[in-house]
Amino acid sequence: MAADTPTLDDIRSWPATVSVPKAATALGVSRSYLHDLIKRNEAPVKVLPLDGRHRVITASLVRLLEGS
Secondary structure, eight states: OOTTSOOHHHHHTSOSEEEHHHHHHHHTSOHHHHHHHHHTTOOSSOEEEETTEEEEEHHHHHHHHHTO
16 A cells, blocks of 8 residues: 555544545545546545535545445
């Protein structure tokens, strides 16, 4: 695993929501790819639109990465 790739334990300690770039890092995809999935309503995680931006719900990210 790359040094900048967070572990599942790291992700569990994140705040309730995180930025799309941070979530993309955890998923191992580019932020542009995750933004594209969000725009198409195909993101594998729950997303909140806030003030013209999107925030990824950390619990959803953890569930996805746990395989639950």
